[in-house]
Amino acid sequence: MPNVSIAGAPLHYEDLGEGLPLLLLHGYPLSSASFRPQLDALSRRFRVIAPDHRGFGESPPLRGGAPLEMAQIARDALALLDHLKLEHAVVGGVSMGGYAAMALVREDAGRVAGLMLIDTQPSADDDAGRAGREDTARAILERGTEVLVERMMPKLLAPEASAETRAEVERMIRAASPEGAAAASRGMALRLDSKDVLARFAGPALVVVGEKDVITPPERARAMADLIAGARLERVPGAGHLSNLENPEAFNRIAEDFLARMQPR
Ligand code: MLT
Numbered sequence: 001m002p003n004v005s006i007a008g009a010p011l012h013y014e015d016l017g018e019g020l021p022l023l024l025l026h027g028y029p030l031s032s033a034s035f036r037p038q039l040d041a042l043s044r045r046f047r048v049i050a051p052d053h054r055g056f057g058e059s060p061p062l063r064g065g066a067p068l069e070m071a072q073i074a075r076d077a078l079a080l081l082d083h084l085k086l087e088h089a090v091v092g093g094v095s096m097g098g099y100a101a102m103a104l105v106r107e108d109a110g111r112v113a114g115l116m117l118i119d120t121q122p123s124a125d126d127d128a129g130r131a132g133r134e135d136t137a138r139a140i141l142e143r144g145t146e147v148l149v150e151r152m153m154p155k156l157l158a159p160e161a162s163a164e165t166r167a168e169v170e171r172m173i174r175a176a177s178p179e180g181a182a183a184a185s186r187g188m189a190l191r192l193d194s195k196d197v198l199a200r201f202a203g204p205a206l207v208v209v210g211e212k213d214v215i216t217p218p219e220r221a222r223a224m225a226d227l228i229a230g231a232r233l234e235r236v237p238g239a240g241h242l243s244n245l246e247n248p249e250a251f252n253r254i255a256e257d258f259l260a261r262m263q264p265r
Pocket of ligand 1: 026027028029094095096097188215241
């Protein structure tokens with residue numbers, strides 16, 4: 001797995017395949033490994049690039065305990081595109097990765113050839129949500145990422161998720177650095193409302209949601225898709241909040257169909 005030095009700190013990423021570039025931003029508190037089914041299958045036809053955000057997977061956390069803001073993830077992703085000499089990419093993000101994808105559109109919409117918003121939402125946290133993020137950050141720093149296994153596993157996956165998928169998600173959560181997971185929890189609390197960004201976005205857009213997602217449910221995905229001119233909304237059967245990992249066959253069909261319209265055979 002290659003890495004790039006951005007502002008003096010290494011950022012690890014996956015880069016597989018050739019053709020239309022698809023930059024995938026992972027959710028919380030996972031890593032680029034959560035895109036394994038897309039890296040394997042979509043890279044047969046497209047170039048799939050997936051960084052580990054700071055403090056996740058193989059990327060070390062920011063020094064000094066600063067919050068990992070969504071704009072920072074976006075700027076890291078843009079620096080990665082610069083490093084790869086890519087002017088444009090389709091940008092996709094799952095949940096927190098979706099918040100970062102919307103921050104990236106705010107930073108530089110001209111580099112976004114298309115947008116894939118997956119099991120995510122455009123709203124900022126309310127006061128109760130922000131207080132919950134701070135409570136989670138402190139608990140992680142005291143007790144480690146096991147806190148996230150306890151708090152998030154009951155909600156992340158649909159009941160029909162396989163034991164293998166459950167084990168893989170737990171493994172990724174435990175592998176996150178406590179400093180990185182606390183920093184990202186605090187960074188999500190600081191995110192802006194992105195509805196204005198979506199209302200201005202003029203490129204092709206796809207909204208995908210697991211039909212059993214209880215964190216960002218289908219009705220919220222519908223409302224988000226309604227904000228973007230011409231956006232398609234697709235539901236992934238039998239999947240919860242991690243639709244790309246829970247039902248990769250259905251998810252990949254939806255993604256491939258969307259991407260193929262931008263890169264005809
Ligand atoms: C995620 O999956 O990235 C998180 O559920 C996002 C969040 O906590 O808002």
